[in-house]
Amino acid sequence: MNNLKRITKMKNLLLILVTAIVCSVGTVHASDIVHSERDCAEILEQWANDPDSVPQHLVDECKEMMAGVTSVPDIAPSAGGQQAADPCVGSGSASSVHCWGPWIALATAASGVTPPDNLLPIDDFEVRPELAALYDPDPLEGPDPVNPIDPPVDPPIDPPIDPPAPPDLELSSCVAGTSCGFATIVDGVTGQGAGQDTTIAIFDLASDGSQFSVAPGETGEIASVGNMLPTFTNRPDGFENMNSSGTDGDERSRLIARIIRDTGGSVVTAADAWAHGNTATSVINSGFFAWGNSISQADVNALNNSAVSTVFSGPMSVDNATTVSVTLNFGSTPTWTGDWTNPGYTFAAGGVLTGVDLISDPVQFSSNVGANSFVQGALLGDIANKSIAHFIDVDITGVGRIRDVGLLLE
Amino acid sequence: MFNRLRFAAIFFALTIAGIQTTGAYAATVILVPSSATVNVNEAFTIDVNMNAADVAKDTPAAHPGSYEGSVIIDFDPALVTYSGSMSGITTGTNGSLQTISFSFSGVPDVGTVRTLDFTAIGAAGNNISFVPDDADDFLGSFASTVPTNTPFTPIFTAADVQIVPLPAAAWLMLSGLGAIGLGARRRRS
Numbered sequence: 310m311n312n313l314k315r316i317t318k319m320k321n322l323l324l325i326l327v328t329a330i331v332c333s334v335g336t337v338h339a340s341d342i343v344h345s346e347r348d349c350a351e352i353l354e355q356w357a358n359d360p361d362s363v364p365q366h367l368v369d370e371c372k373e374m375m376a377g378v379t380s381v382p383d384i385a386p387s388a389g390g391q392q393a394a395d396p397c398v399g400s401g402s403a404s405s406v407h408c409w410g411p412w413i414a415l416a417t418a419a420s421g422v423t424p425p426d427n428l429l430p431i432d433d434f435e436v437r438p439e440l441a442a443l444y445d446p447d448p449l450e451g452p453d454p455v456n457p458i459d460p461p462v463d464p465p466i467d468p469p470i471d472p473p474a475p476p477d478l479e480l481s482s483c484v485a486g487t488s489c490g491f492a493t494i495v496d497g498v499t500g501q502g503a504g505q506d507t508t509i510a511i512f513d514l515a516s517d518g519s520q521f522s523v524a525p526g527e528t529g530e531i532a533s534v535g536n537m538l539p540t541f542t543n544r545p546d547g548f549e550n551m552n553s554s555g556t557d558g559d560e561r562s563r564l565i566a567r568i569i570r571d572t573g574g575s576v577v578t579a580a581d582a583w584a585h586g587n588t589a590t591s592v593i594n595s596g597f598f599a600w601g602n603s604i605s606q607a608d609v610n611a612l613n614n615s616a617v618s619t620v621f622s623g624p625m626s627v628d629n630a631t632t633v634s635v636t637l638n639f640g641s642t643p644t645w646t647g648d649w650t651n652p653g654y655t656f657a658a659g660g661v662l663t664g665v666d667l668i669s670d671p672v673q674f675s676s677n678v679g680a681n682s683f684v685q686g687a688l689l690g691d692i693a694n695k696s697i698a699h700f701i702d703v704d705i706t707g708v709g710r711i712r713d714v715g716l717l718l719e
Numbered sequence: 720m721f722n723r724l725r726f727a728a729i730f731f732a733l734t735i736a737g738i739q740t741t742g743a744y745a746a747t748v749i750l751v752p753s754s755a756t757v758n759v760n761e762a763f764t765i766d767v768n769m770n771a772a773d774v775a776k777d778t779p780a781a782h783p784g785s786y787e788g789s790v791i792i793d794f795d796p797a798l799v800t801y802s803g804s805m806s807g808i809t810t811g812t813n814g815s816l817q818t819i820s821f822s823f824s825g826v827p828d829v830g831t832v833r834t835l836d837f838t839a840i841g842a843a844g845n846n847i848s849f850v851p852d853d854a855d856d857f858l859g860s861f862a863s864t865v866p867t868n869t870p871f872t873p874i875f876t877a878a879d880v881q882i883v884p885l886p887a888a889a890w891l892m893l894s895g896l897g898a899i900g901l902g903a904r905r906r907r908s
Contacts, residue, residue, distance in 0.1 A: 498857075562858075565868045582870050584858040586857060
């Protein structure tokens with residue numbers, strides 16, 4: 310019996326000793342293990358007085374244990390102020406690693422923690438409002454204020470749009486690097502006729518001046534004799550003059566032209582008058598022409614890459630009182646504009662350069678030019694020596710139909 | 720060879736038509752003799768005058784020396800003979816008529832393109848006709864070359880020269896001189 314009392318006394322002493330040791334060592338070690346609600350109450354009370362004196366996991370365990378007895382706010386430490394007592398209260402709580410912040414909705418149900426009243430519902434958080442504005446410029450008109458970002462809607466796909474077609478050509482296109490020209494045709498030998506009695510056609514010339522053809526390959530082609538003999542004389546304007554004529558039976562042909570020859574003596578550019586007739590039938594046609602070797606496509610590409618502008622000028626051939634200035638703007642979309650000035654009229658035109666073809670755009674004619682008017686030309690020469698052969702077939706208000714051809718030099 | 724008269728008629732019609740339809744130029748080539756009458760064996764000249772002032776439509780005065788063409792002139796070889804320089808002259812025939820032709824270039828729009836020398840050889844009382852035409856009477860040869868080559872067909876005007884007998888006074892004077900000479904010869908003998 311005495312032994313039992315002695316043992317009981319020793320247990321009490323040991324308990325006192327342990328309690329004393331625990332108390333002397335500190336609360337941290339003493340409270341590492343949660344034994345009861347009372348212990349938790351003490352731990353929480355200690356945490357309330359000094360939040361750093363108790364490990365967080367003990368506080369959490371005690372909060373869970375005490376949840377059924379009393380609410381967290383009730384046991385929230387009061388000493389040191391509310392801000393210090395609960396780090397999840399206050400303006401910095403949303404960004405604190407110790408708090409759920411706006412993610413409280415994602416907290417496990419087992420946590421048993423009631424969201425603080427001062428936490429904003431997630432919908433009240435504005436996350437990058439500037440981005441939201443991009444998705445819904447006018448939230449008032451948005452269908453869903455909770456989810457203002459409309460689901461992506463595929464933009465309507467328009468049917469493919471063909472590139473704008475170039476304006477019509479009155480005569481056939483000129484192939485880069487080949488000879489190209491245009492001519493007027495009148496009856497008789499005067500070489501000049503009223504516009505309404507004049508027609509426009511393709512013109513071609515042999516580089517030695519020995520023959521020519523008007524409307525080659527077409528019905529009504531006018532082909533010269535094949536043995537014309539040219540003579541050349543100097544001129545004061547940089548050209549040479551070429552008089553070339555020939556006879557073949559009843560057929561007779563003649564050219565009188567301003568020309569430019571290359572170093573080999575071949576005619577590369579020519580303009581002015583042609584005539585051809587048959588002495589037996591007395592049928593004679595004549596007219597004017599502008600002709601030359603068109604520029605190569607490689608040169609055109611080079612000019613377009615350089616995006617330069619070049620001005621061409623010169624007189625028309627039928628009516629040399631008409632002077633012309635054409636500006637060619639090379640580039641990715643080469644264009645041209647031109648002015649024709651005559652003592653009796655003026656007009657302007659513009660269009661595009663397609664390949665080596667200058668083609669007028671109906672909407673770019675000056676207001677005194679009527680419908681069904683055309684200007685067409687071909688870019689001749691090479692990069693260093695460019696020229697333009699062209700014709701006009703225009704209806705001028707108060708003047709009438711004007712048909713003419715011209716060679717323009719840069 | 721072409722029937723010149725036929726083509727002359729054609730080109731005259733075409734020229735007139737051209738003028739009527741275009742209201743264009745009216746260039747002329749006119750033969751102007753040095754005298755309207757000549758005596759037998761008398762020499763004379765004919766100027767070939769051109770006026771093409773309105774051919775070049777831009778500014779003719781800016782390029783006055785830029786005209787060219789070829790002229791052919793018919794005449795009766797029984798009445799007159801060409802007695803001038805043969806430089807640049809081509810002679811020929813047209814039926815019973817004789818022709819001379821020449822070309823010119825670099826001449827003014829208005830002026831004499833060439834002066835031709837003739838001598839009357841026909842009997843008095845005959846009329847010598849000089850008929851000019853374009854040497855290329857089919858397709859034409861006249862042109863203004865600056866600023867562009869502009870062909871044109873001028874209107875040609877012929878010239879007539881009358882062969883006349885020596886005046887009566889000349890015969891009287893010759894008779895008097897003859898009488899004086901005869902009297903002097905008798906006194907010496």
